[in-house]
Amino acid sequence: MESRTEWTDARLNDLVERLDKTLERLDQDLRELRAELRTEVAALRRDGMVATVALIAAIVGTGVLT
16 A cells, blocks of 8 residues: 555656646746737837827828818
């Protein structure tokens, strides 16, 4: 009975180690995705601001508001 307990403990330790490695990899992947998303959102904000300024300039330039 004791050998079975040792085998089970060893197997559980192996599974815990594999799980830890997998979670570390997932954590790193999420950090990389988060950084990429920040970059993309910042680019979208800049593009939106440029488009808004261009639209306002076009409206003012046509004299529609006067």
